[in-house]
Amino acid sequence: MHVLPPTTIRVEVAAGKYVLGDPCYVVPDLDWQDLLKSCEYFEQPIGEVHGHQVLGFSTRWGDGTYADNQHRHYPVDAGLIGLVPIEYAIGVDPELSQVVEFKNSTTCTRTSDGVLTFGNIVINTDSSYEE
DSSP states (O other), X not given: OOOOOOOEEEEEEOSEXXXXXXXXXXXXXXXXXXXXHHTTTTTSSEEEETTEEEEEEEOSSOSEEEEBTTSOEEEESSSEEEEEETTTOOSOOTTTEEEEEESSXXXXXXXXXXXXXXXXXXXXXXXXXXX
């Protein structure tokens, strides 16, 4: 019997400031459908609208609230956690998301068992999360 390692999606993001959280909270409502279509509803991890690239990783179990390794919480309503460039984001609410800054290009990952990483931030979206 073989235990297969989890499949990992890796994305490199450019240095800069981003909003980390469910993109549905900070992408303008008028652009949301165009963004979803641009990445096949985040079957591809990067969507684009008006020249802005948005990263979205699906959570393991969909909507809920997930904690990171720094004890911050991320409510999820679209089944996604990702990065939206700060200059494109609207109405950043610290109850819904966090502003993060990467000084250099940074690797972000999603494993098939629902562990998301954004640089040194780790969010486990598996069933063991606490709501």
